[in-house]
Amino acid sequence: MYRPQIKVLDCTIRDGGLMNNWQFPKEMVKDLFQGLVEASVDYVELGYRVDKKMFSPTEFGPWRFCGEETLREVAYKCDTKISVMCDVGRTDYDAFLPASESIVSMFRVACYVKEVDKGIHLMKHLKSLGYETTLNLMAVSTNLEPDLDEALDQIADTGVDVVYLVDSFGYFYSEQIHYLAEKYKAKLPGKEIGIHCHNNQSLAFANTIEGIIRNINYVDGSIFGMGRSAGNCTTELLLGFLKNPKFRLQPVLALIDKYFVDMKAKLQWGYEIPYMITGNLNKHPRPGMAFVRERREGSKRSFVDYYNTMTDIDAVD
């Protein structure tokens, strides 16, 4: 029997954009939105809305900015809602219409635990405009537990709709997801919990299922796993797993065929040794991405040398 409360959010364009500076052609994003509507995905996240004064539209594609007009060229209001992410410290508070005039239904606010006050402030602003809101606490695998507890206690007193458990580095094993999911549920009574996993240790789908077992209802996927470094839980695996009869797999398979097989071969997200190592060591994938780029450009540096460097960093104390 399926759990009707479970909502699938596809974040391909938003998280995948970290691999190509959000340079997706409009025709492709239009196809992608239409396919995900046909698949009955609940939310499609079409990018970030960052402050245009801080980033150059010549360096970054339109999905880094997600202006209302741009979104209307590729998507429309329907049962599949549009989500956009905001980062604290990179957001222009004046760049939002009231929800009633916007094509966007939900804004997700991403912040680190130490920035939770900023995150709550931005979330409240968006909530006051009438949007559904989430708070996505990034990289919680790097926090001391009392700091995380304090952040969750603060969030409990706000009107946020959903709080995400985020494994930014792809570090967690299922037992840790189990532990944290129960903590989030206990500390945030009445709120929905979401989960966003990375695949560095090939556990993104498994950890998302673990979250579902522990009563998490908002689950993130991306098509063919496209996302930073090792990528995300894949949307196709989620749709193959979930039992809600509304979901359809074929439209997602068609998108993979048309766009993502070639793109993955070129951009090289997914399970790769340099990302496996950063995940295993609970580190940001940045050095892994640099290593992959160097090797693609002909570097002969070995995996062992990379691993030894990465673990030497740990020896500095």
Next chain:
Amino acid sequence: MYRPQIKVLDCTIRDGGLMNNWQFPKEMVKDLFQGLVEASVDYVELGYRVDKKMFSPTEFGPWRFCGEETLREVAYKCDTKISVMCDVGRTDYDAFLPASESIVSMFRVACYVKEVDKGIHLMKHLKSLGYETTLNLMAVSTNLEPDLDEALDQIADTGVDVVYLVDSFGYFYSEQIHYLAEKYKAKLPGKEIGIHCHNNQSLAFANTIEGIIRNINYVDGSIFGMGRSAGNCTTELLLGFLKNPKFRLQPVLALIDKYFVDMKAKLQWGYEIPYMITGNLNKHPRPGMAFVRERREGSKRSFVDYYNTMTDIDAVD
């Protein structure tokens, strides 16, 4: 705190050989064995020992036959033991030395549930020669439960050392591994349980961990996941996860660098849509492998067409 009873078995050459007809050069297998000795892996499975009268040594490489002399060219007796797999119905009972004269420490007998009498018969023959033995019940995701129960009851009365829970099609989710691991433990008192997972749904590592949580002590991995279709749980992820201080990751990273990155690009095991679909549908990966081969040869057949064909088969009843 680590569990000293946990044994890692690397089956790269045996399961990976299903992707290249066991055509690994001897120098490479020698390097691989030495690297896995340095990594402190407990068992290295160097192939199958099939009946030479049934398969042609021109079509198949030496690791399909694993003669004693061949094995001695690449490996030696040490703390890292040598394992070889036998299939029921493909084995020459006269092809085994007494264990005291052999370089092999363990023979693993693979059979389907319906062949369990044959599997037990072969296992007893090998046990009588002095070898460690296992029974690997393949594709248990396709059996009716009373048939599996009966097979386990039969096995309980034998002297076999280890019984493997095998997810041949990469179909199981963690809850099913949990259920079956507890069944195997309950039905086979005093015996060790092993686990061998395929990665069709990107769950091989996660399901292996689930097995470990449920007191399974023998865990299979292969280097960079090399194995049939979507491949296996990777040895490098296992060594990164397990806490026994004897394990070393670097020798495996060096092998991946030297051999497996290029081989994977050529042979294309790992998470691929055609294999994800057979796993999700609880089917043998054969049609997926045929589809991948066709596409590599220029076929324009789409994922959606393949999926629709695969699910139409289900409609025949």
